[in-house]
Amino acid sequence: MFDLKFELIKKDPGSSARLGSLTTTHGKIETPIFMPVGTQATVKAMTPEELVQAGSQIILANTYHLYLRPGHELVGRLGGLHGFMHWDRPILTDSGGFQVFSLGELRKISEEGVKFRSHIDGSRHFLSPELSIAIQQSLGADIAMCFDECPPYPAEVSYVQKSLELTTRWARRCKEAHTRTDQALFGIVQGGMHPELRRESAERLIEIGFDGYALGGLSVGEEKGLMHEMFHACAPYVPEHFPRYIMGIGAPEDLIEAVNAGYDMFDCVMPTRNARNGALFTSFGRINIKAACFEEDTGPVDPECDCYVCRNYSRAYLRHLYRSQEILASRLNTWHNLHYYLNLMRQVRDSIAAGTFSAFRKEFYAQRGGAGSVVSER
Amino acid sequence: MFDLKFELIKKDPGSSARLGSLTTTHGKIETPIFMPVGTQATVKAMTPEELVQAGSQIILANTYHLYLRPGHELVGRLGGLHGFMHWDRPILTDSGGFQVFSLGELRKISEEGVKFRSHIDGSRHFLSPELSIAIQQSLGADIAMCFDECPPYPAEVSYVQKSLELTTRWARRCKEAHTRTDQALFGIVQGGMHPELRRESAERLIEIGFDGYALGGLSVGEEKGLMHEMFHACAPYVPEHFPRYIMGIGAPEDLIEAVNAGYDMFDCVMPTRNARNGALFTSFGRINIKAACFEEDTGPVDPECDCYVCRNYSRAYLRHLYRSQEILASRLNTWHNLHYYLNLMRQVRDSIAAGTFSAFRKEFYAQRGGAGSVVSER
Numbered sequence: 001m002f003d004l005k006f007e008l009i010k011k012d013p014g015s016s017a018r019l020g021s022l023t024t025t026h027g028k029i030e031t032p033i034f035m036p037v038g039t040q041a042t043v044k045a046m047t048p049e050e051l052v053q054a055g056s057q058i059i060l061a062n063t064y065h066l067y068l069r070p071g072h073e074l075v076g077r078l079g080g081l082h083g084f085m086h087w088d089r090p091i092l093t094d095s096g097g098f099q100v101f102s103l104g105e106l107r108k109i110s111e112e113g114v115k116f117r118s119h120i121d122g123s124r125h126f127l128s129p130e131l132s133i134a135i136q137q138s139l140g141a142d143i144a145m146c147f148d149e150c151p152p153y154p155a156e157v158s159y160v161q162k163s164l165e166l167t168t169r170w171a172r173r174c175k176e177a178h179t180r181t182d183q184a185l186f187g188i189v190q191g192g193m194h195p196e197l198r199r200e201s202a203e204r205l206i207e208i209g210f211d212g213y214a215l216g217g218l219s220v221g222e223e224k225g226l227m228h229e230m231f232h233a234c235a236p237y238v239p240e241h242f243p244r245y246i247m248g249i250g251a252p253e254d255l256i257e258a259v260n261a262g263y264d265m266f267d268c269v270m271p272t273r274n275a276r277n278g279a280l281f282t283s284f285g286r287i288n289i290k291a292a293c294f295e296e297d298t299g300p301v302d303p304e305c306d307c308y309v310c311r312n313y314s315r316a317y318l319r320h321l322y323r324s325q326e327i328l329a330s331r332l333n334t335w336h337n338l339h340y341y342l343n344l345m346r347q348v349r350d351s352i353a354a355g356t357f358s359a360f361r362k363e364f365y366a367q368r369g370g371a372g373s374v375v376s377e378r
Numbered sequence: 379m380f381d382l383k384f385e386l387i388k389k390d391p392g393s394s395a396r397l398g399s400l401t402t403t404h405g406k407i408e409t410p411i412f413m414p415v416g417t418q419a420t421v422k423a424m425t426p427e428e429l430v431q432a433g434s435q436i437i438l439a440n441t442y443h444l445y446l447r448p449g450h451e452l453v454g455r456l457g458g459l460h461g462f463m464h465w466d467r468p469i470l471t472d473s474g475g476f477q478v479f480s481l482g483e484l485r486k487i488s489e490e491g492v493k494f495r496s497h498i499d500g501s502r503h504f505l506s507p508e509l510s511i512a513i514q515q516s517l518g519a520d521i522a523m524c525f526d527e528c529p530p531y532p533a534e535v536s537y538v539q540k541s542l543e544l545t546t547r548w549a550r551r552c553k554e555a556h557t558r559t560d561q562a563l564f565g566i567v568q569g570g571m572h573p574e575l576r577r578e579s580a581e582r583l584i585e586i587g588f589d590g591y592a593l594g595g596l597s598v599g600e601e602k603g604l605m606h607e608m609f610h611a612c613a614p615y616v617p618e619h620f621p622r623y624i625m626g627i628g629a630p631e632d633l634i635e636a637v638n639a640g641y642d643m644f645d646c647v648m649p650t651r652n653a654r655n656g657a658l659f660t661s662f663g664r665i666n667i668k669a670a671c672f673e674e675d676t677g678p679v680d681p682e683c684d685c686y687v688c689r690n691y692s693r694a695y696l697r698h699l700y701r702s703q704e705i706l707a708s709r710l711n712t713w714h715n716l717h718y719y720l721n722l723m724r725q726v727r728d729s730i731a732a733g734t735f736s737a738f739r740k741e742f743y744a745q746r747g748g749a750g751s752v753v754s755e756r
């Protein structure tokens with residue numbers, strides 16, 4: 001296994017937030033960090049250069065999608081994902097687990113793995129822990145993830161218990177199958193909304209031994225308050241000298257709460273997907289650019305944002321592009337939203353370094369509740 | 379009227395090609411030049427900065443589309459198209475004539491103007507020479523075009539004759555309605571595939587007096603050979619001290635033939651629209667990136683191209699993006715195609731400056747007939 005170096009730089013005095021640094025084969029990442037999602041070997045609508053300009057240190061790519069198209073062996077023969085997509089910074093690949101379980105009727109789980117049908121052409125496939133690792137090794141990510149089962153929510157506690165046992169056996173098989181010495185491997189803690197099961201899952205994974213640990217199976221339909229409670233309950237189950245990652249979250253306030261609880265890494269399609277639907281994140285809350293009130297608005301999306309979009313385009317123009325279904329709408333909206341997320345994490349890191357994270361968190365909520373909240377979606 | 383300065387810098391000894399320079403309110407343009415089409419106040423999939431990087435000196439925007447959405451008065455109130463779309467170089471707007479005539483059943487022509495229904499929502503509108511000029515003045519283009527009727531092809535000669543007379547009366551009304559002193563106004567020569575009618579149209583427009591003259595109504599279904607003959611037949615009808623513009627063409631070979639015949643300005647959706655369909659222009663002919671032969675092709679789109687795309691991405695990756703319907707596919711394909719067109723015009727200008735345009739033209743055809751033509755669409 002790769003000797004992933006995670007350095008804990010500073011712990012916040014008023015919370016469980018922490019500043020860290022993670023050294024991967026393709027360079028160092030400052031944590032806490034948000035990872036933009038590049039499902040099909042591209043972060044939708046962005047070039048790699050723009051991702052760097054927006055502040056991306058690491059991106060995530062999807063094993064399930066790349067296995068189906070163009071195929072991991074092809075990517076491997078062409079030298080791996082980094083060269084293929086023209087991105088020379090770190091990459092994390094998920095295991096495909098969450099995607100195949102999301103297929104519902106199209107998949108069937110057994111001890112050996114998961115039978116499923118492709119969402120593209122209906123063709124039959126079988127994904128196992130061993131194949132997931134083989135795919136991720138071909139793709140050449142800096143950080144690979146164990147193949148896990150993500151139980152539905154809500155679910156019987158007995159099902160969740162059985163599921164985490166399967167996830168544990170699969171995690172052992174993943175570790176055995178994993179041979180690349182330039183790639184880290186993370187375990188995924190399951191256990192639904194039951195802290196005692198989460199603790200059991202974490203302990204068994206730590207016994208096996210991984211480079212870092214992720215919480216999977218959150219943001220699956222539970223109340224936000226419950227999700228945030230789970231953040232706090234589960235963080236101590238992973239010793240502090242390991243990087244802690246929460247998969248698939250979230251809204252800006254979820255990231256703030258997760259950092260507050262002691263997590264380091266996050267990914268979510270929210271900034272990119274919302275952007276393509278015209279929903280933009282700002283320092284005063286969320287707006288939708290298609291709203292009539294922006295028709296003649298010559299101001300930037302967010303007066304406090306210094307991204308390329310806010311420096312050069314008006315809300316009126318962005319509204320026109322969105323209504324005209326122009327590709328540039330997706331581009332500019334994505335650029336701004338990613339900048340918002342990445343800049344938020346930069347501010348989070350700065351505040352932890354300055355020992356002022358709690359004040360930053362308070363100010364974050366104060367701004368969003370303030371008079372500036374022009375058009376809230378909620 | 380604006381005092382548009384067109385300077386004839388050099389005439390090619392072996393052809394009618396000429397090198398020129400056109401000074402507009404937003405700067406100087408070197409001719410011959412290709413103008414990327416920015417229909418809805420954006421050249422699809424590109425930022426203004428990328429357009430400049432690809433070599434764009436001037437772009438075209440569509441009066442018909444911008445009148446319907448977001449509305450020319452809105453754009454005018456916001457300070458005109460340049461500020462609205464964040465483009466500070468020259469802009470040419472068409473008159474809306476070609477678009478409303480393309481609506482077929484949805485429009486009705488009279489002496490006064492054209493009644494039509496919006497392609498967006500079916501709402502009723504009336505476009506006249508006076509309104510077309512008012513729209514173009516609100517948009518604030520550097521070069522406005524007269525509102526013309528574009529006869530169908532084929533058409534009875536008597537219809538074409540009547541049509542050009544209407545176009546002439548409309549051109550007079552356009553000139554009378556035009557008041558902006560920082561905007562040039564071009565006349566549009568009609569007359570179908572009849573050189574004698576084209577001559578009559580040109581003479582009447584020159585009597586009225588415009589800053590430049592365009593050929594309209596070409597590339598409407600006629601044979602390529604006939605179109606190229608029309609280029610040669612009609613060029614002398616516009617005195618050489620005026621800029622000559624052919625609207626809506628064309629393929630790279632059409633541009634070469636038009637330059638050869640003595641024209642200076644061109645626009646066409648071909649590089650941008652083809653790009654979104656995966657069709658890419660190269661020094662050895664056209665390829666379609668979705669072809670199976672590119673599956674593992676690690677080479678650039680065009681080994682002779684030094685654009686951002688060819689320097690950083692493989693055909694294999696571009697094929698993957700196209701098949702995955704990624705926005706980045708449209709972006710990169712458009713970037714390469716525009717670079718191809720704009721670089722072709724740069725080479726054309728260089729060869730005229732060097733007195734070697736005829737040799738350049740020969741070489742252009744030799745390369746495309748050569749062994750390099752991997753996948754021709756024709």
Ligand SMILES: [Zn+2]
Pocket residue numbers: 301302305306307308309310311336339
């Ligand atoms: Zn911004």
Ligand SMILES: [Zn+2]
Pocket residue numbers: 679680683684685686687688689714717
């Ligand atoms: Zn290129």
